[in-house]
Amino acid sequence: MRQQLDMSSNTSMDIFEKINGHEQVMFCNDPSTGLQAIIAIHNTSLGPALGGTRMYPYASLDDALQDVLRLSEGMTNKCAAADIDFGGGKAVIIGDPKKDKSPAMFRAYGQFVDSLNGRFYTGTDMGTTMEDFVQASKETNFINGIPEEFGGSGDSSIPTAQGVIYGLKATNHYLFGNDALKGRTYAIQGLGKVGFKIADSLLREGANLIVTDIYPEVIAAIEETAAQYNTAVTVVESNEIYETDADIFVPCAMGGILNEETIPKLKVKAVVGSANNQLQAEHLAKNLHDKEILYAPDYIVNAGGLIQVADELYGPNKNRVLLKTKSIYQAILEIYQQAELDVITTLEAANRKCQQRLEQQRHRNNFFTRHRSPKWTIKE
Ligand SMILES: NC(=O)C1=CN([C@@H]2O[C@H](COP(=O)(O)OP(=O)(O)OC[C@H]3O[C@@H](n4cnc5c(N)ncnc54)[C@H](O)[C@@H]3O)[C@@H](O)[C@H]2O)C=CC1
Numbered sequence: 092m093r094q095q096l097d098m099s100s101n102t103s104m105d106i107f108e109k110i111n112g113h114e115q116v117m118f119c120n121d122p123s124t125g126l127q128a129i130i131a132i133h134n135t136s137l138g139p140a141l142g143g144t145r146m147y148p149y150a151s152l153d154d155a156l157q158d159v160l161r162l163s164e165g166m167t168n169k170c171a172a173a174d175i176d177f178g179g180g181k182a183v184i185i186g187d188p189k190k191d192k193s194p195a196m197f198r199a200y201g202q203f204v205d206s207l208n209g210r211f212y213t214g215t216d217m218g219t220t221m222e223d224f225v226q227a228s229k230e231t232n233f234i235n236g237i238p239e240e241f242g243g244s245g246d247s248s249i250p251t252a253q254g255v256i257y258g259l260k261a262t263n264h265y266l267f268g269n270d271a272l273k274g275r276t277y278a279i280q281g282l283g284k285v286g287f288k289i290a291d292s293l294l295r296e297g298a299n300l301i302v303t304d305i306y307p308e309v310i311a312a313i314e315e316t317a318a319q320y321n322t323a324v325t326v327v328e329s330n331e332i333y334e335t336d337a338d339i340f341v342p343c344a345m346g347g348i349l350n351e352e353t354i355p356k357l358k359v360k361a362v363v364g365s366a367n368n369q370l371q372a373e374h375l376a377k378n379l380h381d382k383e384i385l386y387a388p389d390y391i392v393n394a395g396g397l398i399q400v401a402d403e404l405y406g407p408n409k410n411r412v413l414l415k416t417k418s419i420y421q422a423i424l425e426i427y428q429q430a431e432l433d434v435i436t437t438l439e440a441a442n443r444k445c446q447q448r449l450e451q452q453r454h455r456n457n458f459f460t461r462h463r464s465p466k467w468t469i470k471e
């Protein structure tokens with residue numbers, strides 16, 4: 092008879108409580124390169140797990156674990172809502188992307204990804220770049236979003252930013268009766284791979300921008316870009332971005348930025364951004380709703396990158412990616428309309444949409460075992 096696991100120690104109890112709802116969590120440790128990473132596979136009902144890898148200087152292991160668990164769960168919803176046959180997964184590398192990275196670290200990481208044998212596909216996220224994954228792809232095929240010259244589909248932050256622009260147009264349509272980006276004011280938090288591209292598109296369209304980032308060099312770069320369009324941006328400190336007099340808040344950095352402290356400060360009419368897990372907790376969608384702030388569910392509006400990397404695994408096709416990314420406009424509008432009709436939050440409307448798809452296929456995906464037979468034939 093199987094021995095019962097001793098759960099008397101708090102640590103083991105905690106860990107299984109924490110990862111409850113996830114299929115698998117893998118801790119990766121490579122002291123020779125300093126790699127400490129966590130890969131979380133939330134749900135593979137729809138297909139192998141797919142999701143980027145974030146590098147961030149987490150204050151504690153708990154913070155890193157919490158982030159990766161929420162991010163991977165978000166990917167399950169994102170795939171389900173976008174009708175993509177992949178599951179939810181994500182990874183985090185603990186460290187400062189400006190100081191702690193090395194090619195060797197990403198090669199070591201690639202080996203860990205490879206050991207999952209296709210259960211998890213990954214590429215860039217916050218703090219990681221295509222170059223990092225060129226290194227990782229020397230060790231594994233389960234990498235996406237590397238440059239086209241190496242056979243990848245290229246920078247996934249391009250379709251992510253395009254998708255957010257479609258989301259912004261849909262939001263303007265719903266709120267103001269037309270799509271025009273011009274003349275409205277957008278407060279952008281984070282000018283990285285996605286945020287900078289959104290800012291550039293908005294400036295090109297004649298929008299007004301209030302921006303913040305923690306790195307002075309990206310602030311200088313956006314000021315230079317604005318000057319090229321004969322305009323200027325307003326720069327504010329990190330914590331001032333919540334109280335600006337903008338029409339729409341566009342979070343493009345960390346998650347959890349919509350919380351009990353920040354929501355009361357918001358003066359905007361809508362929140363539409365690329366950041367994953369913008370709400371610190373799901374119930375906060377109601378706080379936004381009560382303040383009549385329209386919230387574009389993050390996993391709907393930021394699905395452009397996922398659309399591109401998932402497409403790559405079927406053989407990349409830029410037109411197909413563009414068409415599907417465009418459909419974010421309609422998806423967002425329908426969610427706003429459904430929420431209004433049913434008097435629920437926009438997050439509830441989005442969650443219902445993915446639950447319906449997941450419930451149709453509530454079993455573990457057999458993608459990995461389909462073509463294999465056991466090595467040993469054991470007679471009963
Ligand atoms: N790269 C992609 O295609 C996708 C990204 N996302 C999400 O979008 C967000 C941004 O991703 P990337 O642009 O790839 O990351 P990135 O690392 O390229 O850029 C993030 C930027 O945010 C800034 N930042 C960090 N903390 C900040 C703070 N407190 N205040 C102001 N700025 C701050 C950083 O300095 C950096 O410039 C993340 O939440 C990511 O998970 C979602 C879908 C796809």
Ligand SMILES: O=C(O)CCC(=O)C(=O)O
Pocket residue numbers: 141142143144169214215216236247248251367393394395396397400
């Ligand atoms: O954008 C990517 O490269 C993959 C998808 C992803 O990780 C995300 O949507 O957060």
